[in-house]
Amino acid sequence: MKPMERAAVLGAGTMGAGIAQFLAAKGVEVTLRDIDEEPLEKGLDVIRRQLQRQVDRGRMASSDVDTILSRIHPATDLDCLAPVEWVIEAVVERLSVKQALFQDVEQVVGREAVLATNTSSLSVTAIASVLQNPERFLGLHFFNPAPVMPLVEVVSGERTDPAAANRAVEWLRRLGKTPIQVADTPGFLVNRVARPFHTEPYRLVSTGVADKAQVDRILRSAGFPMGPFELQDLIGIDINLAASEAVYEGFYHDPRFRPHPGQRKMVESGSLGRKVKRGHFTHES
Numbered sequence: 597m598k599p600m601e602r603a604a605v606l607g608a609g610t611m612g613a614g615i616a617q618f619l620a621a622k623g624v625e626v627t628l629r630d631i632d633e634e635p636l637e638k639g640l641d642v643i644r645r646q647l648q649r650q651v652d653r654g655r656m657a658s659s660d661v662d663t664i665l666s667r668i669h670p671a672t673d674l675d676c677l678a679p680v681e682w683v684i685e686a687v688v689e690r691l692s693v694k695q696a697l698f699q700d701v702e703q704v705v706g707r708e709a710v711l712a713t714n715t716s717s718l719s720v721t722a723i724a725s726v727l728q729n730p731e732r733f734l735g736l737h738f739f740n741p742a743p744v745m746p747l748v749e750v751v752s753g754e755r756t757d758p759a760a761a762n763r764a765v766e767w768l769r770r771l772g773k774t775p776i777q778v779a780d781t782p783g784f785l786v787n788r789v790a791r792p793f794h795t796e797p798y799r800l801v802s803t804g805v806a807d808k809a810q811v812d813r814i815l816r817s818a819g820f821p822m823g824p825f826e827l828q829d830l831i832g833i834d835i836n837l838a839a840s841e842a843v844y845e846g847f848y849h850d851p852r853f854r855p856h857p858g859q860r861k862m863v864e865s866g867s868l869g870r871k872v873k874r875g876h877f878t879h880e881s
């Protein structure tokens with residue numbers, strides 16, 4: 597019999613909840629860790645509702661919901677990470693927070709564990725720079741919604757051991773994802789090529805060429821699964837701004853990647869997207 601796989605997901609927000617749901621659905625035992633009970637409850641509730649939606653659509657048996665949920669073990673401390681083979685971090689996008697967290701994680705996990713960040717915009721190499729064993733550290737960049745999107749970028753930092761990256765690729769393939777190996781450059785691959793998709797529409801709208809709903813509709817009719825504004829509402833406008841700024845900074849202010857002031861204005865006004873029910877559009881849930 598295949599040995600039980602154990603993973604820890606750090607952060608129960610948009611991405612952490614999605615990654616935990618995906619892993620548990622594939623039979624992995626998951627410790628879902630957040631700093632407080634409240635975000636944990638919220639994350640578990642999101643997972644419950646997502647699974648129920650699958651049942652309502654006839655894509656999953658209701659008995660599977662309990663099985664999947666029983667594999668997710670909520671936690672607020674780090675000690676229970678000792679037996680895990682994979683740690684995937686999806687906490688706030690701040691370098692100092694991620695570095696401090698992984699320094700603590702290093703103290704509790706076994707030597708064989710692979711440590712991964714889901715960062716969209718920070719340097720994997722920079723996060724690893726404070727670790728005792730940076731060779732087992734890499735980026736596993738899932739896309740939103742994590743249970744649905746097949747692509748995962750496997751990002752090797754300057755000191756990542758290729759064996760750790762290969763192990764991650766093999767694991768993700770086995771779980772049914774489509775991993776691609778990329779270098780640790782600003783925005784990696786997808787967020788870099790996606791920058792104009794997110795920023796140019798702000799320019800279209802601010803110069804009166806079209807409104808947001810029109811831009812989304814036209815791009816959808818051109819074959820994109822979602823328009824840029826509805827996609828930003830899903831991603832989180834703050835997260836998307838952070839990605840825009842990081843790519844712009846990372847390429848030494850190359851004008852090709854310049855963010856738009858409208859992005860910042862949205863964040864300043866608290867219009868962060870679906871997670872607060874208000875972004876470019878208003879959302880019921």
Ligand SMILES: NC(=O)c1ccc[n+]([C@@H]2O[C@H](COP(=O)([O-])OP(=O)(O)OC[C@H]3O[C@@H](n4cnc5c(N)ncnc54)[C@H](O)[C@@H]3O)[C@@H](O)[C@H]2O)c1
Binds near residue numbers: 610611685697738
């Ligand atoms: N939102 C997206 O579409 C998306 C896509 C790919 C990658 N990412 C990346 O994933 C990460 C998380 O993004 P998100 O949108 O899920 O954020 P989020 O704000 O929805 O969730 C972050 C969670 O982390 C928790 N947290 C903060 N500090 C923590 C700590 N020390 N230990 C454990 N939990 C802690 C918070 O309480 C919160 O629940 C970021 O690095 C982001 O760049 C986001």
